[in-house]
Amino acid sequence: MIFRKFQDIDFNNFPVVIFGSGPAGMTVALELEKKNISSVIIEAGESEYSEDSQDQYNGKIIGDNIADLSSSRLRQLGGTSGHWGGWSKPMEAYNFKNWPIKKEDLDPYNTKTCSILNIKNQFKKTKLNNYFNQIEFKYSTVRFAEKYKTYIEKSKKIHLILNCQLSHFEGSEKKIQSAICLFNNSSKKIKSKYFILACGGIENSRILLWTKEKNGSLINKNLPVGQYWMNHPWIISGIGLINKKKLKSKLNDQFIDYDGPLHFAASKNLIEEKKILSAAIYMNAKEDTKLYKEIIKDILCIAPEYGKKIAHLIFKKDLKCGNIFMNIEEPPSKNNRIKLDPHERDKLNIPVVNLFYNKSKESLLAAKTFLEEFGNFCIKEDLGRIAAKENIYNLDDFKNMGGYHHLGGTNMGINKSISVVNSKLKVHDINNLYIAGSSNFTTGGYTNPTYTIIQLSLRLADELHSKLNT
Ligand SMILES: Cc1cc2nc3c(=O)[nH]c(=O)nc-3n(C[C@H](O)[C@H](O)[C@H](O)COP(=O)(O)OP(=O)(O)OC[C@H]3O[C@@H](n4cnc5c(N)ncnc54)[C@H](O)[C@@H]3O)c2cc1C
Structure with a gap:
């Protein structure tokens, strides 16, 4: 049911109140409904x-440039x-190494996650060598508001109030x-057994920080709320060519040939042996033809015979050729953090967010090492050629096109001095x-x-179910 008036709801009937209707919050509500909650x-x-x-x-970013805080999220249903x-x-x-849970704790939620996202539960992975895997993404077209608004309107177990902002606890x-x-310029107190904060990777910290400021004793003052904030820098790390036909014949029937770009990710071995963060690259199926003409021109200058061969392969559409896009991991740093602005407040009188953010040299090193090793692999197997961008090769800097x-910001852990939530969230x-x-990552x-957010939300619904049954 969707409510337009606040007084229509008797909160005594609801053991769980969820703040935020994005993938995280909506998944919890949908799964609780299945459990009759x-x-x-x-x-x-x-x-x-x-x-x-x-x-x-709106908020302020202090430090390195990153997508601004208003355009990088949506404050609306879904x-x-x-x-x-x-x-x-x-x-x-291997990415769960420092988490208090393992991948196996989330795997049982794969089927339900794929059904929410309307995608096939199939994520192939093929070993290229000791350092790299070809990986498979699925592309979901689900917009949560579109998929679930009418469903929620008819639901007897999920009640939704729009235009109502959680201020603090x-x-x-x-x-x-x-x-x-805060609803229609007035303040309302909501009571429930369990409260779920699902307002996104910035607001979750903001609301806890505001709660801390409003009542000093409620939240343990030593919890690092807002700290260890991270994103995934999305960069053009270089240019390159991959002979798809040759790669296909090397991998035989293990080659992942789906209607999408080629994706390659670092393996656990590369990360552990070279002591780097994780990264993955993406080479588009449809690249700008101007770009690959330039690549061929460059190759013809330094290696004419190889250049001719490449031009021929491109003509036959055997090559993936062009920009190498890369997603890189960032280290959790205490200094990358969300704080409340000491002076400026929004129109609801809540301090605006200040995000302190600086790119990390460790991410840059991961990008360089990945490309060097991937380039070596391509030469060794004669699969193509890879060139890192000069700024990456020289470990100078990278331009983050994402963020x-x-x-x-509310990361999961056992040690309370470096985490905010436990393994049960x-x-x-x-x-x-x-x-x-x-924010729990x-x-x-x-x-x-x-x-992963959806897997964690499904697991959270299980936890609430067992709490409410004991
Ligand atoms: C351009 C872009 C492309 C992306 N592409 C991908 C992708 O390809 N794959 C991928 O995995 N992820 C992608 N993401 C990230 C993805 O959108 C988020 O991971 C996901 O939406 C997070 O879900 P959430 O429910 O935690 O937060 P959100 O989706 O941000 O939802 C938070 C909800 O809380 C509400 N809210 C906020 N404050 C309050 C408050 N005080 N009181 C009540 N409600 C509040 C908001 O209105 C919103 O509905 C992309 C993001 C962007 C911006």
């Missing part, structure tokens, strides 16, 4: 895009899934007593507050985050 979703935005709502997402790219895949097992003795929400994945030292979303890996 009623929930209310409180959504700050409207059912569609509105500039007024979006303005509430959240940022309203304009996401849909690239989906589970994280690599109140409570004492390790318990949230109520959530303070759309907001990770960390419960905020340390508060008995009834859980967090859903990529302990490390970021290279994989786009939403698939």
